Amino acid sequence: MSQVSFDIGRVELADLQEYPARFANRLERAKATRGYALCHCRTDFPRKLVIRRYGSLFFLAAWLDDCVHHADGCDFQKKPGTDTPAGPDSLAAIIAGPNGLNVRLDVSLVQKETASGSQTRDIGSSTRASRRSAPMLAYLQALWTSGGLTFWHGTPKLRSWGSVNAMLHSGMGEAATINGSPAHDILHVMRRFEQEERFAINSEFAAFKRRIANDAGVSRRALILGEIATVADTQFGKKITLRQHPQQYFASMTLVDQAAKKYRHAWRAIGKPTARVVALLLVERMGEKHLRIVDLAAMLCSSVFLPCDSIHEVAMANRLVAEHRRFEKPIRMADGDEMLADFVLLDTRPATHVEIYGMNGLASYEQRKAEKQALRRAQGIPAIEWNVDRERLNQVVLPSPVRRARHRGERVKLNSSGCATASAAPASEQFGLASLC
Template sequence: MRLAGRVVPLAALRAHPGRFVSLFGKARAEVGHAECLCDPDRPQRLVIRCRAGRYHLAGWPEQGHLHATTCPWYRTDPALSGSASYPREAITSTDSGTAIRLAVPLRTRSAAAPPVSAGRADTPSHATRGTSRRALGLLALLHWLWEQARLSLWHPRAPRRTWGICHARLSRQAGECVVNRLPLASVLYVVPPYRPATGARHAADFEAFTARLSGEGSQRRRGLVLGEIRRVEPTPYGVRIGLAHLRAPLFASRALHERLRRSHRTAFAGHSNKHGGRQVVLCLVDRHPGNGYLVIEDAVVMLCSATYIPVESSYELRMSEALTAAGRAFLKPLRYDGTGVFPDFVLLDTTPHTYVEVWGIRGREDYEQRKRIKQAHYRGAGHPLLEWAVHDPLPDVLPRGRRPPATLPPG
């Protein structure tokens, strides 16, 4: 890093931030930014923020893809992200943070919450119906958080990714974002990893979160809960959903649960098949006025690999696990609410980057036509292509000159 002309190791800044307060202040006042030297030939600007007297660094808006892929400020190229389909008023990034317009209202008129069994199975969901490009749906918000937290990116030298790492990154990202003019950190509860030493504090934090969902005059505030599904159990009125690391259950109507299963077939099927997979869920919740339980009003479910890389099919799950086992650096482009055409994965350890396509359907003419169009587009753009037709064995995904690891999945 370079601050006011002085080069400082990032590890030192993180370990002893108090030692560099004057240097931060000088760089902010005289230069206006810091510089990242991940590529010394192309220094990239970094935002210097100050909160409660403490300085920290953030990526420069819309410049994250210019960093080295191993840099902590690297972000997905907008050309490989569904975020590019939104106008500026939907996602506004400045040097003070990001403001997001969410299609789902987080403030509603005070009224008795409907019973858990209410709702029609054919009612369109905020999360799955077509939303205006001027606002993000729940799935788009989940994808944005995942992308900005670098959880759609995998690098073999990174520490083993646990839910604790996901929680820390997602919480940090929420702290720099405003949604519908509300601080995202005040309306989003990212379930923390359970540890005996912090259990009591986390329980108090959750109680404080649910208390904020009470009515405020004529207004009620709804909240968002983000976690990993551990179990779904039937109740007389619907289902009880248990999240990993969270003692308190969430409740949903039977109609909503069936709608989620239809809208997110891949997430439910991929989780139950022999290759496993994780189910990450973002829930819009309200507090039941009678018993105080959290009732899910809407939700989206995302299938992820063991390392929390999002995937869109059980075949992509196998490919993701194979790339991880082979020690490849790669990212998963995320569509948000749109239907943009992206490769299934992008290998970041080749120059130019290699696109990965998993062809899951055979013999259907419209699918074969789209396949040919994508292949021609990649050739014309000069992108190397790694392909897997799922009825064939998995292709060799290893870098050149490297022996296959013993953990490479069969097939």
């Protein structure tokens, strides 16, 4: 994990991400005087970082054209192309530019009741009608991609919600927009709860909720992002709570039933100790105090918030993290990738694809599997395959990692003590990290 500096001395980036309020005053002074921070991931030449302010907190981000110059394993490092999840198409629903994510969602953020009872969409939106729109899950995935949350750098320090919050804000950009409006007026990323910061956290959330209004026939909605804690019954439907705050969000039975089907892998994992379920909620005001969920997207994640497509992927991701492997979870943001792997090990030469087969026997699935296997053989891409019906996770033998020397480019093969063996404790015991906040 990298160290950063912005005044006298250095601090661990992880500490800054976990406890941003503790460094707010120092970062505010640095932004006003020095104007930048430094990342010390490289000993030969520290890299400058942008200091960004969101509300009362400050976060650090790499300059867009400097991401590739950070060292391997640094949170600010991005390979070419990883900061543009939707590509250069000007009519794309999600556009990653130098000022942040420009997004057009297929939801209505402002609605007005007409005399006939019908409603109009997004009053005053500046986005063009010809531009495509994205579903909420695609936006959630784009946030994870732009924030670097699809990578794990092999660090022994685990990633909790404090780091997720900081990385999301850093990746969005200061001038990010949603349906033509500033993203930070529309989207609230829940803060990691800290007892000593509870007053500030509650005040910020209350101020955001005041923007969610329903008066004079106009309903102004907002997006809230956090980790699902519970889904419970009420007299009239369901209520959802997020792990970061006790606020209750009410939803109809129909909406929850639809979400359970549409995001079935995520929904089944709610409450499991080895997984996380992140939700993006579109909410509106219901009476004076309550919030109602109009729509939602749910994304299954590993214990350290790496996005996953199944509970088997969660188990594999948790194992790779426990063994300090450096890897990526590719996310399909556009058509065209014929060999999108479940995971890619970045600490082998060449990189190794990791495939998890959990739908064995289905004709279309077997055909697609065979096609991807043939493409990899033709291109000489090594792959590790886990057939969940035939072997346990701890029986899967992973290739030994190699480590690139951080600054001079040498490759050093790790000895046997550098990686846990495949015969370690079962995934349910070794890779369960349920105590993270």
